[in-house]
Amino acid sequence: MALKNFDQIVEQAKSVQKPKTVVIAGADAENILLGAFMAQEASFVFPVLVGEEEKVVPMLERLGMKDRPYRLVPTQPGENVAQTAVDVVNRGEGDMLMRGNTQTREFLLPLLVPENGLRTDKLLAHIDLVCMPEYPKVIAIGDVTVTIEPNLQQKKTIIADMVDMLKTVGYERPNIALLSMVEKVAFHMKDTIEAQELVREHCRHPIADCQLVGPIAYDLILSKEAARLKGYDCPLCGEFDGIVVPSLLAGNLIVKCWQMHAHAQTCGVVIGAKIPVALTSRSDDKEVAFHSLAFCTALSQKA
Amino acid sequence: MALKNFDQIVEQAKSVQKPKTVVIAGADAENILLGAFMAQEASFVFPVLVGEEEKVVPMLERLGMKDRPYRLVPTQPGENVAQTAVDVVNRGEGDMLMRGNTQTREFLLPLLVPENGLRTDKLLAHIDLVCMPEYPKVIAIGDVTVTIEPNLQQKKTIIADMVDMLKTVGYERPNIALLSMVEKVAFHMKDTIEAQELVREHCRHPIADCQLVGPIAYDLILSKEAARLKGYDCPLCGEFDGIVVPSLLAGNLIVKCWQMHAHAQTCGVVIGAKIPVALTSRSDDKEVAFHSLAFCTALSQKA
Structure with missing residues (x-):
């Protein structure tokens, strides 16, 4: 729920x-x-x-x-x-x-x-929960404070920790988006390659009890209408429960923008x-x- | 003006x-x-x-x-x-x-x-001009499309081009912010080191006819009140004319957030x-x- x-x-x-x-x-x-x-x-x-x-x-x-x-x-x-x-x-x-x-x-x-x-043997990660009028649910975003640019293995841990956390507060099988600049995998954009690799790994050996989508751009994560306009076919757009960002700067920008421009309420914990x-x-x-x-x-x- | x-x-x-x-x-x-x-x-x-x-x-x-x-x-x-x-x-x-x-x-x-x-011998750079109710003027942001992670030399060019462009449309001596996650220079955060280096270089050999401030975080660029709360002493906060971002992802996120959450009008050109x-x-x-x-x-x- x-x-x-x-x-x-x-x-x-x-x-x-x-x-x-x-x-x-x-x-x-x-x-x-x-x-x-x-x-x-x-x-x-x-x-x-x-x-x-x-x-x-x-x-x-x-x-x-x-x-x-x-x-x-x-x-x-x-x-x-x-x-x-x-x-x-x-x-x-x-x-x-x-x-x-x-x-x-x-x-x-x-x-x-x-x-x-x-x-513990886990990575420390700072996850914010955010609630804002233009999004239908509380959404998690991380890591926003600890690892500057997490590598693939670290991203796996952040995904698993975020899913655990969301399940603890009531989400059943969270839908997690792997933020990137674009949806198309391009070899010169590391974020897209890593997102694709994480989704593949998740198909082979589930990283956590979740659905994982990526690479996916910000507007498509947040809005069904943006997804429709851009012809991106994924029913989870506008309904994701969590966003894993490729860098602290990206996460930090998003949370600050939400606070400054989208009347967001936030709360944050370090897990791990x-x-x-x-x-x-x-x-x-x-x-x-x-x-x-x-x-x-x-x-x-x-x- | x-x-x-x-x-x-x-x-x-x-x-x-x-x-x-x-x-x-x-x-x-x-x-x-x-x-x-x-x-x-x-x-x-x-x-x-x-x-x-x-x-x-x-x-x-x-x-x-x-x-x-x-x-x-x-x-x-x-x-x-x-x-x-x-x-x-x-x-x-x-x-x-x-x-x-x-x-x-x-x-x-x-x-x-x-x-x-x-x-030309210049770098191509995509600059957006943005106008939004919560900011007192039209602000430029770049590069948002061409160079994934510009190096120091490329950032110099982007700064110079942005300043030229702003002057052409009427700004006298533009104030440019070098976006980073934090204001403190930290050796493990490349953006902060490079922003500091650009500001130093600008003191030695002006990169363009502008004022250059950085590293500086998003909220301090946009808001005098945030700067006051965080004790960041710079009269340009909340009045910058342009933002140079460290990566396409950062620029892309900001523009998308402004469009989706801050009722921003935008227009964009590739210069160079x-x-x-x-x-x-x-x-x-x-x-x-x-x-x-x-x-x-x-x-x-x-x-």
Whole structure:
């Protein structure tokens, strides 16, 4: 069953038996705090705030939230808050991670260090879920943050992870599009060759429980009418559940365009670590943080 | 002076002393014919229709346009209409070229063959002009069709050509953004390194009469508010006149997103050949063809 909007994910999160403990790396970020306390109020999250007490506590007071339930793990200036947050999780004191006021790169690195115990044999990938008025369902897009230009093997992993994730939140047999500039395979366009190869591989040895279409251009993924005009015969056009992009730049552009021009709501998680990880952009608002936490909670219920 | 919309380009085209002869390769394309006859009616274009008589003439009748002034250069089935159109130009019987019903690749190849005499020492580049409600001016973007991933030297040429083009249609000293995923230069992201290098080169030896900013992310190019939120200090944000993209895919995605989600009007030309070349997408409507011809006419007035 496809999701129409994020309400169903929030409902899934609310059905959790006991709130999940989310460890926020660099809690001195207003939108993140607001989103986390919304999730706490909705009873599916308990926040652990990792950050400098002198910054976090006054911010909580300013936001009128100092009396909400939370735990503070104070850090010193210059301390790597991401590593500290990961240590908290490793001590068994957290179910999920969230990026607060810290660089994406600094935040992701401790997840990749084997000694930290959160790494799996999977690729880390950042998947956004997007809901926008002009598309009939919530659509996933990835990877939008971690691997600059994934190779064929990495794309297989991203497809499999995206399918798993979509199935966890309710999609039955997701339809995944492999974005390229054109539909025709051309030997001078690597994206098209790789998309074709992935579709072939999927026919021989299914990569995941999904339908895989590609190479396919942006307009044909999103619109039945564009597909009709261009004579592209595929009933899934305008109904795809997920898009796998050939590069971070492509994914980043699409999500930014959706946010700026298509009134898109988004939420994002990093999958592939032992626990779900909420990762939002620093210019995102509290709703994005709230929905990302709901998404992580829904994912961690299954795990 | 920045353009607010395409009307000023149409006015420039109308001020031409004598209509420009446009040679249409594969004239059996309804939107192209409609756009070309709009331009003919506005007295800045005279159309030469290259294509199969059995297809073109009935189409003109169906569109109620068979009595309009035009010249037909009939072709045989299987004949390369692009080569025939280029031959017409080479005989001195055409001022501009336009793509009709023929593949982009087939259309561009005869422009690249030195024997055809239309090639210059410049790179061919396809630049779109775009006008959309949420941006205060007409903005150029390129290359969106020819070079899959331009190298540094090729990017220099694209910048120079875009600046020339913008100045021809009225911009004084264009502000050009070098699109990347992020603003921070990172050695593992080639786009950022190359953008930095181009800006440095521009300081040493100006590439063109322009201001050049990069690497810069999509949202900061388009929006002053995004720049403010992210603490990116550049007064040109939200006011750039042109965007140079690192790959065709990036340019293609942006233009498609603008068309699908931001109510964008577009028109497109290929520059770098001896004559201006109108190149529109086959799913574009007659307005796009009309504006592209106005744009080519404005450019060829200067040439």
